[in-house]
Amino acid sequence: MKILGIESSCDETACSVVEDGKTVLSNIVASQIDEHRLYGGVVPEIASRRHAENITWVTKAALEEAGCTMDDIDAVAVTYAPGLIGALLVGVSFAKGLAMSAGKPLVPVHHIAGHIAANYISHPELKPPYLCLVVSGGHSHIVEVLDYSRYHVIGRTRDDAAGECFDKVARTLGFEYPGGKFIDNAAKSGDPNAYKLPHPKVQGSEYDFSFSGLKTAVINLVHNAAQKGETVNVNDMAASFQNTISDILVDKAMLAAKDLGYITIGLAGGVSANSGVREKLQKACDKRGYKLYMPEFKYCGDNGAMIACQGYFDYLAGRRADESLNGIATLSL
Numbered sequence: 001m002k003i004l005g006i007e008s009s010c011d012e013t014a015c016s017v018v019e020d021g022k023t024v025l026s027n028i029v030a031s032q033i034d035e036h037r038l039y040g041g042v043v044p045e046i047a048s049r050r051h052a053e054n055i056t057w058v059t060k061a062a063l064e065e066a067g068c069t070m071d072d073i074d075a076v077a078v079t080y081a082p083g084l085i086g087a088l089l090v091g092v093s094f095a096k097g098l099a100m101s102a103g104k105p106l107v108p109v110h111h112i113a114g115h116i117a118a119n120y121i122s123h124p125e126l127k128p129p130y131l132c133l134v135v136s137g138g139h140s141h142i143v144e145v146l147d148y149s150r151y152h153v154i155g156r157t158r159d160d161a162a163g164e165c166f167d168k169v170a171r172t173l174g175f176e177y178p179g180g181k182f183i184d185n186a187a188k189s190g191d192p193n194a195y196k197l198p199h200p201k202v203q204g205s206e207y208d209f210s211f212s213g214l215k216t217a218v219i220n221l222v223h224n225a226a227q228k229g230e231t232v233n234v235n236d237m238a239a240s241f242q243n244t245i246s247d248i249l250v251d252k253a254m255l256a257a258k259d260l261g262y263i264t265i266g267l268a269g270g271v272s273a274n275s276g277v278r279e280k281l282q283k284a285c286d287k288r289g290y291k292l293y294m295p296e297f298k299y300c301g302d303n304g305a306m307i308a309c310q311g312y313f314d315y316l317a318g319r320r321a322d323e324s325l326n327g328i329a330t331l332s333l
């Protein structure tokens with residue numbers, strides 16, 4: 001079964017054809033990041049306009065690379081939530097038109113479910129139930145993946161998402177947007193114990209995250225140094241920050257796994273590309289005898305393949321949308 005997946009929830013216009021939820025026949029991603037970088041973040045209005053310009057050629061290219069026409073496609077899957085509303089609406093409207101004109105079923109996919117599904121592409125042997133740590137630019141969740149299309153979110157961030165925290169700390173250290181990968185690079189030549197940073201406690205739920213205190217601590221150290229006419233060592237600060245946020249993420253995920261009895265763990269979302277998070281989570285899982293699944297680097301960030309993959313499982317679960325499908329900016333998993 002071939003599913004065409006469309007993703008346009010933020011600043012990547014992406015389309016992919018995936019067979020049986022695991023074999024990627026094509027994966028085209030048009031990134032707008034060079035333009036948004038000029039403004040230090042994603043500008044929603046620009047994102048919508050670029051999606052409208054790119055979505056047709058990106059879809060044509062995905063079909064061509066897969067050696068398919070719409071006749072070969074069994075269903076059209078599209079990200080309908082959550083994300084920037086104007087950006088989502090471009091993908092949703094396009095997918096509705098495409099599905100309707102080709103007479104194919106339309107499958108609405110939740111963006112976070114798509115990130116989780118990236119693991120099925122890289123590891124088709126992975127089967128629910130398992131516990132997944134989802135860390136992206138907009139979300140930080142600990143999720144019980146009960147089945148391919150059924151989830152129970154047990155922890156979430158109370159303020160910034162992990163990726164947002166990486167990006168804000170990166171900006172403070174002078175890196176361009178989005179700075180997560182620059183922190184990752186700088187951390188490789190820094191001392192992770194050079195700066196002592198807080199591990200914020202969250203009242204109420206032991207699986208919830210809070211990253212704003214950590215971000216503020218870095219900003220204060222940088223500003224205090226500047227007031228004294230000094231500078232922080234950027235590599236050391238990047239390494240210390242990455243070490244701390246990785247510890248926070250891994251500690252909570254391991255606590256949840258222990259409490260709920262999971263021995264299979266997944267990692268997903270843009271921040272799953274981070275070498276510090278990957279290494280620490282791998283070590284923690286090895287120590288406990290847990291099996292860890294992480295997406296290949298090309299499927300960590302936003303892409304159409306993860307949407308097509310999740311679309312396949314949602315299709316099998318009977319999920320369908322009709323012409324009334326709308327984008328939803330905020331929607332829990």
Ligand code: KG4
Pocket residue numbers: 010115135136137138139162163164166167178179180181184269270271272273274275300301302
């Ligand atoms: O999942 P994603 O592509 O978009 C959302 O759904 O939000 O995640 C983007 C986030 C950005 O904050 C970016 O800085 C972060 O993922 N990111 C990284 C790395 N690569 C991307 N953060 C830390 N280390 C990386 N290597």
Ligand code: ZN
Pocket residue numbers: 111115136137269270301302
């Ligand atoms: Zn994403």
